Amino acid sequence: xxxxxxxxxxxxxxxxxxxxxxxxxxxxxxxxxxxxxxxxxxxxxxxxxxxxxxxxxxxxxxxxxxxxxxxxxxxxxxxxxxxxxxxxxxxxxxxx
Amino acid sequence: xxxxxxxxxxxxxxxxxxxxxxxxxxxxxxxxxxxxxxxxxxxxxxxxxxxxxxxxxxxxxxxxxxxxxxxxxxxxxxxxxxxxxxxxxxxxxxxxxxxxxxxxxxxxxxxxxxxxxxxxxxxxxxxxxxxxxxxxxxxxxxxxxxxxxxxxxxxxxxxxxxxxxxxxxxxxxxxxxxxxxxxxxxxxxxxxxxxxxxxxxxxxxxxxxxxxxxxxxxxxxxxxxxxxxxxxxxxxxxxxxxxxxxxxxxxxxxxxxxxxxxxxxxxxxxxxxxxxxxxxxxxxxxx
Numbered sequence: 001x002x003x004x005x006x007x008x009x010x011x012x013x014x015x016x017x018x019x020x021x022x023x024x025x026x027x028x029x030x031x032x033x034x035x036x037x038x039x040x041x042x043x044x045x046x047x048x049x050x051x052x053x054x055x056x057x058x059x060x061x062x063x064x065x066x067x068x069x070x071x072x073x074x075x076x077x078x079x080x081x082x083x084x085x086x087x088x089x090x091x092x093x094x095x096x
Numbered sequence: 097x098x099x100x101x102x103x104x105x106x107x108x109x110x111x112x113x114x115x116x117x118x119x120x121x122x123x124x125x126x127x128x129x130x131x132x133x134x135x136x137x138x139x140x141x142x143x144x145x146x147x148x149x150x151x152x153x154x155x156x157x158x159x160x161x162x163x164x165x166x167x168x169x170x171x172x173x174x175x176x177x178x179x180x181x182x183x184x185x186x187x188x189x190x191x192x193x194x195x196x197x198x199x200x201x202x203x204x205x206x207x208x209x210x211x212x213x214x215x216x217x218x219x220x221x222x223x224x225x226x227x228x229x230x231x232x233x234x235x236x237x238x239x240x241x242x243x244x245x246x247x248x249x250x251x252x253x254x255x256x257x258x259x260x261x262x263x264x265x266x267x268x269x270x271x272x273x274x275x276x277x278x279x280x281x282x283x284x285x286x287x288x289x290x291x292x293x294x295x296x297x298x299x300x301x302x303x304x305x306x307x308x309x310x311x312x313x314x315x316x317x318x319x320x321x322x323x324x325x326x327x328x329x330x331x332x333x334x335x336x337x338x339x340x341x342x343x344x345x346x347x348x349x350x351x352x353x354x355x356x357x358x359x360x361x362x363x364x365x366x367x368x369x370x371x372x373x374x375x376x377x378x379x380x381x382x383x
Contacts, residue, residue, distance in 0.1 A: 014263070015263055016206070016207070016208070019185075019188065033185075034183070035183050035184055035185040035188060036183055036184065037181050037183070037184060037206070037207055037208035037209075038183060038206060038207075039205070039206035039207060039236075039263070039264075039277070039278070040183070040206055041206075041236070041279065041280055042280075043182050043183070043204065043205075043206065043279065046183060077236055079236045079237050079262075079263045079264075080262075080263045
């Protein structure tokens with residue numbers, strides 16, 4: 001088992017700064033939090049994204065697919081920030 | 097869309113929206129005569145909370161959004177405090193060792209840190225309104241633009257070149273002078289914002305978790321390029337009450353409403369009390 005330390009990825013969208021803190025184990029997301037000064041409505045939906053990303057293979061396509069899926073399901077609106085911006089932030093944490 | 101608009105209209109004619117016929121008010125405030133012809137003027141609640149603890153204020157803020165007292169415009173002046181955006185982490189954003197004499201809490205809307213020092217030279221406002229695609233557009237950026245218009249009209253009154261900068265800023269000559277944050281709940285919106293009358297950049301850097309030391313002077317200079325405040329723009333200190341009164345007037349003009357001073361209802365007070373433990377809790381602020 002190879003557990004990585006928690007690493008931070010920072011990405012700036014037009015709507016704000018997105019900081020991802022990610023730990024992986026054998027290429028799977030073990031733990032993740034996302035913070036920043038972006039806007040996302042309804043706010044609680046971000047926790048749904050975070051919960052859903054735990055246990056997921058840490059690759060761009062999979063992350064993007066899940067985030068888009070929750071955007072649709074929860075009717076998320078995030079002016080100036082897109083699902084790709086969250087993916088980008090998480091990928092930056094993975095690439096550190 | 098028409099039917100939903102009718103629904104909203106009928107909602108807004110419920111008990112809390114007293115309609116007041118005011119020919120006089122329209123003659124004085126409405127720039128376009130055709131609007132004056134056939135509209136009744138809504139009466140909206142206005143509250144100035146004065147100097148408050150930010151945790152108490154955030155509880156009242158949420159209670160107004162989730163209460164049922166109709167459209168409301170309010171001011172408050174926070175005691176020395178920092179409030180975090182909904183998604184921010186205190187230990188990531190702040191140099192907590194330098195924040196010991198600040199009261200810190202979190203708000204329910206996204207966006208960045210707002211802080212206020214002892215000088216209190218900033219106007220904090222809140223708006224709660226029913227989203228009706230007329231006064232309060234469904235589109236988030238459009239609704240920011242509409243409410244920020246009150247600040248812009250106020251700044252223009254003082255002869256400044258103020259404009260809206262999407263997503264949620266008001267700028268004077270491209271420098272940010274006001275930050276705003278919005279959340280929504282069951283067909284209503286809550287927007288909070290700050291109009292800076294004075295601002296202490298060094299203090300902001302001291303409490304923020306930004307690496308400094310090395311380029312401190314350069315950093316201050318670059319922040320001064322991007323941020324401004326009313327006292328600096330006008331070259332003098334205007335009386336805060338005077339500015340607030342102009343904001344109220346601009347608000348009435350923009351929203352075709354008459355502001356009537358009121359207080360929190362019993363229900364809002366009860367709701368506030370039930371929300372206080374959250375805003376005072378370590379879990380909420382430092383999660």
